Amino acid sequence: MKIRLAILGVGRWGTHLVRNFLAHPQADVVAIADPVTDNLSRIQKKFSLDPQSILLTSDWQSIKQQVNLDAIVVVTPASTHYHLIKEALESGYHVLAEKPLTLDPEECLELTRLAAQQQRQLMIDHTYLFHTAVNKGKCTVETGKLGKLRYGYASRTHLGPVRQDVDALWDLAIHDISIFNHWLNEYPNKVQAQGKIWLQSDRPTSLSPNGLGDMVWVTLYYPSGFQATIHLCWCNPDKQRRLCVVGSEGTLIFDEMSKDEPLILQQGYVQSQGEKWIPQGQQKQVISVAEAEPLKEVCDRFLDSVKMNRPCTVSSGIVATKLVQILTALSHSMKENGAIISLQSLEDNTLKLN
Structure with a gap:
């Protein structure tokens, strides 16, 4: 039996999710919601949707x-996630949400616990956690x-799009942090x-009281002594x-x-x-990576998770909560002009669901 889905939000990323779920043999997209009617018209034309079989609405x-x-697929601005996801879980729906889960780690943890209580x-x-190169990289490290x-070191730079709701830290860093x-x-x-x-000092938020940062340098300190x-x-x-992990005998390079x-x-x-140090054992090895769309794998894993009613441990609520905790601490560090912030709360036992 197919899993009946509603997709909330059909901007740039939501459109990709619509494409993948429409093509998936185990999914039945029965509704699409977006408050912007032009988005609904665009989606209807792009995928030749029949309004008689798929509900298109501006009100979820x-x-x-x-x-x-x-199930519900939430692809709306992060500031709207908490209330939408909470309502969906309380209504008995499984949920796939765009990252970040929310902008508040306490809200993330609450939703994670709620999902467990509701058995959803x-x-x-x-x-990126479903990217074939990232998974091959993890195997190589091991x-x-x-x-x-x-x-380790990473660079994630480009010319736009410039977000108006969060800074470059919250827009971009979660990818590389999750890979590390x-x-x-x-x-x-x-x-x-x-x-x-440089661009938006006139847009203060609770996370960025001085405006939205356009460029950010992040440093992560791990218990093992590794630093990124x-x-x-x-x-x-x-x-x-580009992301690299450097060891005593080599460097692993992921260059998307x-x-x-x-x-x-x-x-x-x-x-x-x-008295000299001489380079030894220099050798380049290209690691073969199968071509596959990571988002398709995300959709596969979500549908499988729903079918089996079993968590996807790679990208669960707990994983998302920890990433939001890290981002929140990094925002605090920026407010404190680069102060080092401790994250003792990231120990696994503080995130148990009971």
């Missing part, structure tokens, strides 16, 4: 009254070929961030999507902009010879 409440649902699945679309892991956490199998216990505001630095900017025409070689293991180390 009307969906609950008119159609029988199993809450999964978050942290798309082989030990990098030696002792030392540090996934590859290392641990979470940072201290964080630090500094940024610059991330460069984020949405007004830099040098588009980069390199279509032919997105994942490379660059091996090498230095060895002492007398």
Whole structure:
């Protein structure tokens, strides 16, 4: 039996989710809601939707009254997530939500607990955790070929789109933080961030009281001693999507902009010879990666999670809560001019659901 879905929000990312779920043999898209009627018209034309079989509405409440649902896909601004997801879970629906889960870690934890109490699945679309190169990278790290892991660095820059609801930190950092956490199998216990505001100092928010930062430098400190630095900017025409983990015997490079070689293991180390240090064992290995759309895998895993009524541990509510805790601490660090913020609350036992 197909899983009956309603999709809330059909902007740029919502359109991709509509495309994937319409094509999925286990999904039945029965309703689409968006307060912007032009978005609904665009979606209807783009996918030749029949309004007699798929409800198109600007009010998601009307969906609950008119159609029988199993699950809700939330692709609305993050500031709206908490109330929408809470209402959906209380109504007995499974939920797939765009990242971040909410803008408040306490709200995230509340929703995670609510999903468990309702025996409904809450999964978050942290798309990179379903990327074939990221998963191959995790396997490579686990082989030990990098030696002792030392540090990491990442760059995520481009020229727009410039968000007007959150800063570059909340827009961009979650991707690289989630990859580092996934590859290392641990979470940072201290964080630090500094940024610059050039474009929108007139848009203060509770998370960014001085305006929306356009460029941010993030530092993550992990309990193992590993340290990662991330460069984020949405007004830099040098588009980069590159993340590296450096060990004592090599570096693993994930470069999303390199279509032919997105994942490379660059091996090498230095060895002492007398008073000198000499490079040794230098070798480049291109790691083969299967071509697949990560978002399709997200949709597959969500539908499977609903069918089996079993959490997707890769991108569960707990994973999402920890990421929002990290982002919140980084925002606090920016407010405090780059102060190092401890994250003792990220210990696993503080996030138990009972």
